[in-house]
Amino acid sequence: MNQRSWVAICFAMALLVAAPLGAQSVADSILEARTTAVAAELRCPVCQGLSIQDSPSELSQEMRGMVRDQLRAGKTPAEVKAFFVSKYGEWILLTPTAQGFNLLLYILPFVLLLAGAVVIIVVVRRWTHTAEPVSLPPTDSP
Amino acid sequence: MNWKRASLAGLVAVPVIVLFAYGLTRDPRDIPSPLPGHEAPPFALQVFAPGQPPLARAIGDTVRLAAMRGEVVVLNFWASWCLECQTEHATLSNVAQQYVGKPVHFVGVLYNDDPKSGTDWIAKMGGQAYPATIDPHARTAISYGLYGVPETFFLDRAGQVAYKVTGPVSAATLTRVIDSLIVAVPQVAR
Numbered sequence: 401m402n403q404r405s406w407v408a409i410c411f412a413m414a415l416l417v418a419a420p421l422g423a424q425s426v427a428d429s430i431l432e433a434r435t436t437a438v439a440a441e442l443r444c445p446v447c448q449g450l451s452i453q454d455s456p457s458e459l460s461q462e463m464r465g466m467v468r469d470q471l472r473a474g475k476t477p478a479e480v481k482a483f484f485v486s487k488y489g490e491w492i493l494l495t496p497t498a499q500g501f502n503l504l505l506y507i508l509p510f511v512l513l514l515a516g517a518v519v520i521i522v523v524v525r526r527w528t529h530t531a532e533p534v535s536l537p538p539t540d541s542p
Numbered sequence: 543m544n545w546k547r548a549s550l551a552g553l554v555a556v557p558v559i560v561l562f563a564y565g566l567t568r569d570p571r572d573i574p575s576p577l578p579g580h581e582a583p584p585f586a587l588q589v590f591a592p593g594q595p596p597l598a599r600a601i602g603d604t605v606r607l608a609a610m611r612g613e614v615v616v617l618n619f620w621a622s623w624c625l626e627c628q629t630e631h632a633t634l635s636n637v638a639q640q641y642v643g644k645p646v647h648f649v650g651v652l653y654n655d656d657p658k659s660g661t662d663w664i665a666k667m668g669g670q671a672y673p674a675t676i677d678p679h680a681r682t683a684i685s686y687g688l689y690g691v692p693e694t695f696f697l698d699r700a701g702q703v704a705y706k707v708t709g710p711v712s713a714a715t716l717t718r719v720i721d722s723l724i725v726a727v728p729q730v731a732r
């Protein structure tokens with residue numbers, strides 16, 4: 401066997417060893433991305449308005465670990481979120497679901513915006529219609 | 543300002559004022575738990591501080607919810623760095639001793655802390671009647687929807703979460719809830 405053959409065999413063996421490691425690394429980064437996405441939607445229980453992804457608190461770190469474990473075990477992001485809702489209630493979701501009473505949160509801003517626009521239109525119309533014509537003082541002609 | 547404008551302004555302002563006033567009466571930390579009325583999350587927690595006879599458990603023993611079926615469980619989450627936990631510590635220990643021989647188990651769960659600090663704290667506080675356990679990675683704490691410490695959960699004889707107290711628990715609450723749970727007939731078999 402010549403030198404070229406040895407190089408080819410070594411290269412092939414290196415590929416065989418590296419391929420699973422590469423695949424593992426890709427799988428890990430996909431899992432990490434999914435964990436980040438779910439964690440960004442869950443509220444940190446011990447912070448003010450932070451997600452468990454953004455919070456440095458230990459509880460949030462443990463919760464992120466739990467999210468990662470559940471995703472690794474095959475649960476869908478919806479199932480993971482449902483798990484946390486079953487423990488903490490809907491409060492744990494940073495974005496409330498658009499159902500029932502929560503619908504008010506989504507509809508009310510638009511209703512208020514519309515009401516504000518109507519008020520502005522009515523007031524402006526009233527101003528323009530009730531404005532008195534300006535009468536100029538008579539001027540003395542030479 | 544004529545009466546029409548005044549009533550329109552009132553119509554807009556009153557609901558807003560009522561909404562803010564209602565908000566001021568509520569404690570933002572008091573978030574209702576969805577757990578009461580539902581099956582208690584199972585746990586298996588290792589003892590790091592044995593407690594005192596006759597409630598003592600050996601260090602290293604595993605306290606399992608499944609092994610306490612048919613009995614009331616008082617699950618108290620605490621930490622050595624928690625100031626409010628000092629307030630309730632003696633109360634919990636005293637009430638636990640009052641219920642010796644009755645179908646009640648007290649379990650302390652150390653939250654976000656290390657067992658050495660927990661053991662030192664218990665010694666500093668003059669001991670603890672019931673065993674204290676560790677909760678690696680706060681898995682039990684999260685499964686009980688813990689926000690902070692102290693929090694106390696009362697599990698009924700049917701294995702359901704019956705009641706939750708956020709903050710230091712009083713002797714009156716402990717005895718009232720435990721007594722009601724002891725006499726309650728289990729509705730759901732574990």
